[in-house]
Amino acid sequence: MSGNSEPLSPRAKLAVSAGRAAAAVSRAAGRGSGSVIGGRVALKLDPDLLARLAGHLDVVLVSATNGKTTTTRLIAEALRSEPDDVVSNALGANMPAGITSALAGGSRARYGVIEVDEKYLSTVARDVTPKAIALLNLSRDQLDRAAETRMLAERWREGLAGTKALIVANADDPLVVWAASSSANVVWVAAGQEWKDDAWSCPSCGGVLQRPGDEWACGECGFRRPTPSWALSGDHVLDPHGSAWPIRLQLPGRANRANATTSAAVAAAFGVPPQTALERMFAVTAVAGRYDVVSYQGREVRLLLAKNPAGWLETFSLIDPPPAPVILSVNARGADGTDTSWLWDVDYGRLAGHPICVIGDRRLDLAVRLEVAGVDFQVCQTAEEAVRRCPPGRIEAIANYTAFQDLRRAVGN
Structure with missing residues (x-):
């Protein structure tokens, strides 16, 4: 030793x-x-x-x-x-x-x-x-x-x-x-x-x-x-x-x-x-904010990090079943990697039946991907707007790296 x-x-x-x-x-x-x-x-x-x-x-x-x-x-x-x-x-x-x-x-x-x-x-x-x-x-x-x-x-x-x-x-x-x-x-x-x-x-x-x-x-x-x-x-x-x-x-x-x-x-x-x-x-309840459930705007929001296709696939298996509302947020800053072509490797069809709000710097890239996947969604400017538009139920918020940090700050985590 x-x-x-x-x-x-x-x-x-x-x-x-x-x-x-x-x-x-x-x-x-x-x-x-x-x-x-x-x-x-x-x-x-x-x-x-x-x-x-x-x-x-x-x-x-x-x-x-x-x-x-x-x-x-x-x-x-x-x-x-x-x-x-x-x-x-x-x-x-x-x-x-x-x-x-x-x-x-x-x-x-x-x-x-x-x-x-x-x-x-x-x-x-x-x-x-x-x-x-x-x-x-x-x-x-x-x-x-x-x-x-x-x-x-x-x-x-x-x-x-x-x-x-x-x-x-x-x-x-x-x-x-x-x-x-x-x-x-x-x-x-x-x-x-x-x-x-x-x-x-x-x-x-x-x-x-x-x-x-x-x-x-x-x-x-x-x-x-x-x-x-x-x-x-x-x-x-x-x-x-x-x-x-x-x-x-x-x-x-x-x-x-x-x-x-x-x-x-x-x-x-x-x-x-x-x-x-x-x-x-068993003592581990969250890891650098991941998996935390926070109260924001009178709603319960669970924060989930997914940085790449393999991570998104695993995260989809965690979320509450439909009709649980989902917020998706993607950035493409230096720490994320500036290439968002990986979005096309993710099977967003798995989110069918979930009400979805899309935010983040690259929300329009993500919106195009969801459109092609045939999944209904709304594009929002901010986390506050997205939470306000979500129907009842605990909100599952999935974000890539810097988008996750932005989301944590927005909800006061």
Whole structure:
């Protein structure tokens, strides 16, 4: 396990102090938490600071296209037996600067549970020498900014080759399996994969993947789904001994049960039994505002984040059945990716029967997509107008990244 924290060098201490000061200035100016600018300033002063801050920690890295913020939070809770046990970038600042800011507050922690942007996984893993890495899924996201999914998988595969970390990986995602297969020490989890449109061809040879039942295999090269030792089965986690442990989460949906299954497998690697890990996860009620139900304009509004086609598909399975009203909000700012062509990959026909109001910077792009899908909708200028126009019932509000932040501010969350 982790040893005692090495005292930081004077340079590292100066870097941490300067980073905190920069973050405080940013917060005072109303520019957010300041974690990113604080981390950037700190790393400028000491480029090796991330490695120094992680030196005394048992580090878990979590990376994926979808679910990494929630899974990071679930793993952190599963490992936490004392309040100061875990340091984590709980608000999702998942590039090196944000991670550095998070770890700067963890001098007394035993564990560092860190969400990492898919593109930075190899870089961060090299710096912090993780004990475990959880890999959940890879799918199309931010097409103007991110690499094509197989290129990301290849980057992971190259970066993880030779790592001493335990890899906890989703056996149901061929891209993740291919990426993780370069590692010697892998625990496979049957976490499921509802979105399959990025995994029809074999990442190893390019052949067509056959998908009989829950299995998958390449008819060309024989690359196939590995046998999982952990699995999600309904409302239970199946452990490697065949025991079934009930999942009781306050977070909704199959995707979060899958996240809990992966989290239990990670926690077990640190000696936390599945029952204990799952009981601790019950404490998580919302993650950075996601899944919160807020009162606004006399209405109950549930806030749901969906950033890409796979995320929208999972989110549609969470919402109340028709005629529950739905607000959809899409932006295309820098943090979202400026290309909205992904809207055409989402099956908005699943929203048939729901009264829909559309808001956000790109509400007209979304309106065209809904028109083609044959779904009724109204275009509104603001969240307030949308809520006012919604018929009775709890409102399900689904938004992509910056639209979600706008919505939280609008409803006072």
